[in-house]
Amino acid sequence: MVKNIFRTTIVILGLVIGGFLSAAVVGSEYFKHITIASDLVKTIVVYVFLLILFGIISFLISSTLYKGIEKLINIVEKNTQKITVSEILFGILGATVALILTTLFLAPISRLFGEINQVLSSVVFIVINLVAVIVGVNLSIKKKDDMLLFFKNFKKDGGKEKKSKTKTTAKVLDTSVIIDGRIFDLCQTGFIEGPLVIPNFVLDELRHVSDSSDALKRNRGRRGLDILNKIQKELTIEVENWEGDFPEIAEVDIKLLKLAQKLGGKVVTNDYNLNKVAEFQGVPVLNINELANAIKSVVLPGEELKLTVVKDGKEAGQGVAYLDDGTMIVVEGGRKFMGEQINAIVTSVLQTAAGRMIFAKQKN
Structure with a gap:
């Protein structure tokens, strides 16, 4: 329907x-001198000739033009899906400020160029404005x-006495x-003190896990979302949602480390491999498994x-x-x-990355 309306237009x-x-x-002098x-x-x-000619041309190019516009809309829509509302607003603000500054600084220069060449002055002015935007x-x-x-800090401190306040470190939560x-x-x-930072890419990963076809993964993902809701509703700890992203980085774990470096915070995780990469x-990393072992x-x-x-142990005669x-x-x-x-006596204690293992024997 839309295609037909566009082609008709x-x-x-x-x-x-x-x-x-x-x-x-018809109004030209050449036409008046034709006496055929x-x-x-x-x-x-x-x-009749020109109407038919341009009607046929416009009909032929309308389909191609519609496909081109459709592709352009898809590209724009695909690229803007990752852009948040705050980024759009800040982009508009940056463009506005840039245009105001360039207009103020280029006004005398454009007059000077205008005296030399008006067309050159307009082109230079437009190009510089585009670059500035x-x-x-x-x-x-x-x-x-x-x-x-x-x-945020200006709002907190504005018009009030500055109070000595203990600086808290942001805690970036892993999936x-x-x-x-x-x-x-x-x-x-x-x-654990706040603020707890929950990045958008972690929420996206949780949503993907919640929509998984595997029942176990789906339940784990939904449990994670329920935990976040409980933290926000039942606890007084500060929770922040970070809307940004690092599009040049594919892996979520590396994005977490990059965000922690950017915020000067710590990553909270129980992933052993992420812990090693962070080190x-x-x-800085807060590993819950290490805390539990400690x-x-x-x-x-x-x-x-x-x-x-x-139960039986792995070796012959062992019990657990x-x-x-x-x-x-x-x-x-x-x-x-x-x-x-039974009464047993501890013979040795082995501390591993997975936890603490104790060896004992029966007391004689």
Whole structure:
């Protein structure tokens, strides 16, 4: 429907152009000197010929023109999908400021050029304005976060006495730590201070996981979204949504590290690999798994424990027991005491990246 209306409009426009050209030809001196036929016949021939000619041309190019405009709209729509409303507003602001500044500075120069050549003056003025607009838009979008932070601080401090305030570091949340769920309990205890920063690309990843065809992934993604809603509604901790992106970076983990560097904050995660990459790049990390391991009860070699052997170990004769905090204890010769409570003595403690492992044997 839209295509037919567009093509009809182009054909009508072609006929109008043909009519204007016909009138111009009929009114020209050359046309008056043609004596092949009477003026009426000549006029009719010219109008019919040019109207048909431009009607056919406009009809033929209307389809190609419609496809070109459709492609242009798709390209613009595809490129603007990633642009947030705040980036559009800051882009308009940057373009406006750039145009005002160039107009003020170029007014005397344009007069000077105008005295030399009016056309050259107009071209130079337009080109410089276009360059200024492009530069203004790029700068304002790139410095959007800095400007927002400046106005936020200015609003807080304006007209009031500056109070000594402890500076808090932004905590950038990883997808894994949101899905894990322990971040809610940790914030509730007050051991983590805000602001918690949740980037848009992490929310996008959570939405993709929530829409997964795999039931387990789908449930994990929805649980993560529920955890975020609980943090915002039930806790008093400050939560910020970062709307920016790093389009030149594909991986979400690398984007997180880049954002933490930009904000001067820390990444909160329980991803072992991300932890190692962050250490290599010098980005501070708060790893919940490391925290959980650190607060487990300390057991020393020679200490006596009461244990219940619950399953077989990997090696022959071994049994496995667990402490209340989930720490695994391998009991040498414990297989024969399956399901029984025994007194055991700790022989050694092994600390690994996955957690703490304790070895023990039955007390003689």
